[in-house]
Amino acid sequence: MDLLAHLEAYVAVTEERSFSRAADLLYVAQPVLSRRIKTLEQHLGGELFDRSRRQITSTDLGIQLLPHAKDVLSRVEHLRQVASAALASASQPVGVPPDCDPAGLARVIRAGAGRGVTISVRELSAEERADGIAAGSLAFALLRVPPESASHRVPLGLATAAPTSRRAVHLESLRPRRGAVAEQAPPILLTAEDGLGFAAERFDKAAARAGLAEGRVRRAASTATAVAETLAGHAMLLCAEPFARRHGLAWSPLADATLHRGYELASTGNRDVPAWLEPLLVAAVGAGAEPAGKAVDRDVEIPDARARLAARG
Amino acid sequence: MSSRRPAFVASTADLLPVAESIAEHWREVGATGHLLARNLDTGEHLGFDVDTPVPLASVAKVPLALVVLDGIAEGDLDPALAITIDPATKSLGPSGVAAFRYPATLAVGDLLHLTLTVSDNASADALFDLVGVEHVDRRLRDWGCTGIRIRHRMHRMYECAAGVAGDDFGLALELAIRDDAAGQHSIETLDPAHANVGSATALVELLQRCWLDEVSRPDATAELRRLMALQVFNQRLSSDLRADTVRVSGKTGTFLHLRHEIGVVTAESGDRVAIAALTRSARRASIAHDIDLAIGAAARSAFEALRS
Numbered sequence: 275m276d277l278l279a280h281l282e283a284y285v286a287v288t289e290e291r292s293f294s295r296a297a298d299l300l301y302v303a304q305p306v307l308s309r310r311i312k313t314l315e316q317h318l319g320g321e322l323f324d325r326s327r328r329q330i331t332s333t334d335l336g337i338q339l340l341p342h343a344k345d346v347l348s349r350v351e352h353l354r355q356v357a358s359a360a361l362a363s364a365s366q367p368v369g370v371p372p373d374c375d376p377a378g379l380a381r382v383i384r385a386g387a388g389r390g391v392t393i394s395v396r397e398l399s400a401e402e403r404a405d406g407i408a409a410g411s412l413a414f415a416l417l418r419v420p421p422e423s424a425s426h427r428v429p430l431g432l433a434t435a436a437p438t439s440r441r442a443v444h445l446e447s448l449r450p451r452r453g454a455v456a457e458q459a460p461p462i463l464l465t466a467e468d469g470l471g472f473a474a475e476r477f478d479k480a481a482a483r484a485g486l487a488e489g490r491v492r493r494a495a496s497t498a499t500a501v502a503e504t505l506a507g508h509a510m511l512l513c514a515e516p517f518a519r520r521h522g523l524a525w526s527p528l529a530d531a532t533l534h535r536g537y538e539l540a541s542t543g544n545r546d547v548p549a550w551l552e553p554l555l556v557a558a559v560g561a562g563a564e565p566a567g568k569a570v571d572r573d574v575e576i577p578d579a580r581a582r583l584a585a586r587g
Numbered sequence: 588m589s590s591r592r593p594a595f596v597a598s599t600a601d602l603l604p605v606a607e608s609i610a611e612h613w614r615e616v617g618a619t620g621h622l623l624a625r626n627l628d629t630g631e632h633l634g635f636d637v638d639t640p641v642p643l644a645s646v647a648k649v650p651l652a653l654v655v656l657d658g659i660a661e662g663d664l665d666p667a668l669a670i671t672i673d674p675a676t677k678s679l680g681p682s683g684v685a686a687f688r689y690p691a692t693l694a695v696g697d698l699l700h701l702t703l704t705v706s707d708n709a710s711a712d713a714l715f716d717l718v719g720v721e722h723v724d725r726r727l728r729d730w731g732c733t734g735i736r737i738r739h740r741m742h743r744m745y746e747c748a749a750g751v752a753g754d755d756f757g758l759a760l761e762l763a764i765r766d767d768a769a770g771q772h773s774i775e776t777l778d779p780a781h782a783n784v785g786s787a788t789a790l791v792e793l794l795q796r797c798w799l800d801e802v803s804r805p806d807a808t809a810e811l812r813r814l815m816a817l818q819v820f821n822q823r824l825s826s827d828l829r830a831d832t833v834r835v836s837g838k839t840g841t842f843l844h845l846r847h848e849i850g851v852v853t854a855e856s857g858d859r860v861a862i863a864a865l866t867r868s869a870r871r872a873s874i875a876h877d878i879d880l881a882i883g884a885a886a887r888s889a890f891e892a893l894r895s
Contacts, residue, residue, distance in 0.1 A: 449876065482872040488617030581681040582756040582873060584745040585644045586841040587706040587820045 275313060278350055281343045283310040284322055288332055288340055365392035368551075369403035369415030371467045371537075371559055373497060373517050378558025385550055399466050400473075407540045414547060416537045416559055418473060424536025426561040431527040432462065433518035435507040442529035445484035448510075461492045463500040463511045468535070469493040477512070477533055516560040537561060593635035596623070602633040605892040609885040610635050613866065616881045618846070620866035623787035624889035627795050627851070627859040631893050634787060640734070641865045642782035644744065644840030645706045646790065646847050650735055652699050652814065653797065654723045655714050656807035659695070666696035670713050678742035683707025703814040703838060708741040715740045730802050734789020744776045744842055756873065763843040764869045777843070790849045790863040798851055798859060812836060815850065822876075823848040824862060826883030828890060832856075835886070844868055846878055852886065858894035862886050 286296035287307070297304040315321050322336035332340070366386070370379065379395050386393035398406065398415075406412030421427045432443050450459045462481070468474060481491050494500030494511075501521050503509040511523065514535070518525035528534065537559060539552050593610050597603040609622060621641060623634035658664035671692040672684050683701040684691050685708040693701070698714055701707035715723070724737040751773050752759035762773050772778035785793075796802035797811050815836035823846070825835035837850025849863040864882045868875065 452876075452880065479871050482870050482875075485872065485874060485876040487615070487877045488868075488870065489615065579756060580745070580749070580754050581679050581686065583748040583752070583754065583759055583843075584679040584681070584685070584708055585706070585741050586681055587645060587839045 275317060277317075278347070280310045280314040280317070281347055283307050284314055284336075285340065285343050285347060287311060287323065287330070288336060291330055293330065365394040366413040367394050367396055367406075367411065368555070369396050369398045369406050369412040370555065371403075371416060371418075372397040372399070373465060373467060373513065374558045375516055375520070375560065378554070378560075382551070382554045382558060385554055389548070389550065391548070400471055407542055410542045412542060413545065414539060414541050414551065414555075416555060417540045418467075418471065419536045419538045420472070420532070421534045421536035422532060424538055426537040426539075426556045426559070427531075428514045428535040428537065428559060428561045429527045429531070430468065430512055430514060430534045431518070431525050433504055433511040433513050433521070433523035433525045434460075435505050435523065437524045438526045440526060443526045444529045445481055445486060448490070449485050459487070459490060460507075461509050462486075462490055463492055463494040463503060463509045465494050465497045465500055465511070465513065468512050473533075473535070480530060480533055514560040594637075595633075595635045596637055597633045598631045602631065602892055605888055606633040606635050609888055612881050612884060613878075616868075616875075616877045617870055618866040618868040618875075618878045618881060620864065621787040622862070622864050622885060622889070623791045624860055624862045624886070624893055625791050625795065626893040626895070627798055627861055629893075629895060632791075633889060633892065637787040638734070640736070640779045640784040640786050641847070641867075642777050642779065642842070642845060643735075643785050644842035644845050644847060645708075645711075645741070646785065646838055646840035646849055646865075647737060647741070647783040648702050648706065648711050649790075649811070649815070649838045649849065650727055650732070650737055650785075650793065651711060651714060651723055652703055653793075653803060653807065653811055654726045655695065655699060655718055656810050657726065657803040658718060659810075660804040660807040664695060664717070666694060666699075668695045669693070670695065670698065670717070672709050672713055677709040678712040678740070679745050680706070680708030680741070683710055684713075685709035699810075700814055700817070703811075704817045705819055706839065708745075712740045712742050730796075732789060732793055732802075735785040735793065737783050738781060739776065739783060747774045747776045748843065750774075757871070760843050760871060760873070764871070767844070767867060767869070774843070777845075785863075787863040787865055790865075791861045794849060794851050794861040794863070798861065812851075818850075820848075822879045823882040824850045824852070824864065824886040826880055827887040828852060828883065833890075840865075844870070846875065846882065848882060852890045854890075854894065856894070858890075860890045860893050862889060 282300060286299050287293060290296045290299060293304055293307055297307040311322065320335045321333050324331045324333055383393045383395065400418040403415040404417055407415050464474065478491060500511050504511040504523055515525050539547055539555060541547050595603055595606045597606055613620060621636045621639055623632060623637045625632035659666045669692050671690055673690050674688055678685055680686060682705040698710040701710040702714060720737060720740060727735050727737065748759040751762055763777055766772050775781045797808045800808050815838060816834060818837055820839045821829060823839055824837045828835055832855040834853050835850050837848050840847035844867050847865045852860045852862060864885055866878060866882065868878055
């Protein structure tokens with residue numbers, strides 16, 4: 275028995291003092307309404323209406339139960355309202371890297387709105403995005419993964435104020451030239467997205483192996499100051515090409531593609547990723563179809579690995 | 588790695604800023620270490636942290652060569668004695684007989700040549716086997732070289748590094764750097780208590796006595812000077828000094844994060860300056876061009892400040 279529908283029928287008949295008007299009000303046929311009242315009376319174990327007179331009236335039981343029936347109905351109504359309000363405002367939090375293209379993110383939000391999904395974009399560090407997916411506080415997130423195994427790759431390069439050739443940059447070419455007039459070697463600034471975790475470790479190692487001095491690679495205090503330092507010509511900024519373009523900086527890709535960014539779109543639990551979301555997010559983060567550089571075989575120049583552990587010259 | 592201020596030494600007040608600027612430059616490139624430079628004729632000197640015993644790596648080949656040359660000069664050893672080195676049992680290394688693929692037979696005098704000029708580990712260990720590690724250490728005691736200890740063959744360095752890291756150079760380097768920070772030693776040949784060690788003072792003292800014929804016999808020290816002048820490596824002490832008028836007779840030492848060189852700079856003008864530069868760094872790289880150049884810059888600054 276649908277107790278709520280039956281209570282509704284009972285309240286409507288009581289208030290309208292007429293089976294036919296109550297049936298109209300509830301959009302049901304009058305026999306259906308009559309049956310519901312009968313069923314309810316059987317369920318409660320007593321008559322609710324006195325049908326012996328021309329004008330229908332409530333029995334004592336009917337009068338006594340009315341406020342309680344109304345109370346149940348109003349509580350159910352409240353429950354429904356809360357549910358629909360919650361549904362209307364429930365947004366899908368999506369974790370993205372902090373230096374996405376704002377226009378690209380706007381396309382993600384608009385595409386969601388067009389499909390009745392409220393997307394709320396959260397700029398978070400790589401670590402916070404991974405934590406958010408693990409804890410379920412994010413619906414979706416772009417997770418940082420090694421580029422060689424990633425679904426989406428964002429070529430990283432060095433942005434500078436002075437125009438550069440578009441040719442790929444090799445880290446070892448950034449060493450100050452020996453014998454040249456004292457040359458100022460500008461620091462390489464890493465923003466939060468590239469300055470933490472395995473990717474940063476990898477970059478530091480590559481810089482050391484390329485012969486760059488310890489202090490050359492620095493973590494920028496904030497993205498804004500990193501851009502400012504670079505625009506002023508005092509530094510080089512490790513970033514993706516669209517980011518450099520947005521800030522009017524020249525950009526050349528890093529030749530070593532293992533230092534580029536790799537992303538994987540992850541979702542919480544076993545939630546499906548909507549088909550429309552991934553390409554838009556990938557575009558906003560600046561992922562190209564193909565990596566700009568080629569992967570480098572790191573051990574290519576080591577003829578005898580064992581001899582390296584011996585004392586040398 | 589500690590960022591404490593080094594203990595500077597300088598024979599005159601005007602030499603102190605030179606030592607300070609060298610230490611600062613080394614710090615900038617991520618190296619810490621020990622330096623002593625001394626004019627062999629005036630005794631003027633400058634440096635920092637000069638008395639700390641440091642694992643010597645291939646710098647140990649200098650006292651080894653001196654002891655072998657001493658044996659030759661004393662008539663106990665025949666420099667023409669032929670020794671065959673078998674590739675199956677030889678010591679590992681990137682140069683000289685250590686890198687050979689077939690048995691090589693060389694005279695003792697030529698093993699000395701390869702040991703000092705190309706830092707050949709196999710030649711050096713053949714000499715260690717000839718005279719004995721303990722004999723080298725005892726001879727240094729006899730001569731009063733108290734700041735230098737010789738305790739193992741060259742190959743022991745490979746064995747200890749490979750023992751903890753397999754044949755993974757990156758891992759061995761990582762361990763060496765971490766051990767430095769933690770002040771412990773998982774690679775025994777980096778532990779001053781078990782390694783071949785020497786302080787900058789003791790090494791400069793040894794060079795000075797070799798150049799002034801104040802140790803062993805003049806025949807031996809003359810041959811040591813001749814061989815050290817033939818060293819093929821010039822990326823460190825001599826990197827910013829070499830000229831037709833300036834010669835560097837040196838011996839480098841490189842093992843994991845250690846980058847050393849000791850040597851004597853002699854100029855046509857007659858100036859002679861002995862230098863010991865012993866460094867370590869946290870750089871995760873086998874080659875650190877800028878640290879090598881910083882050692883070269885230190886040698887040049889020291890030589891120019893100390894020459895008359």
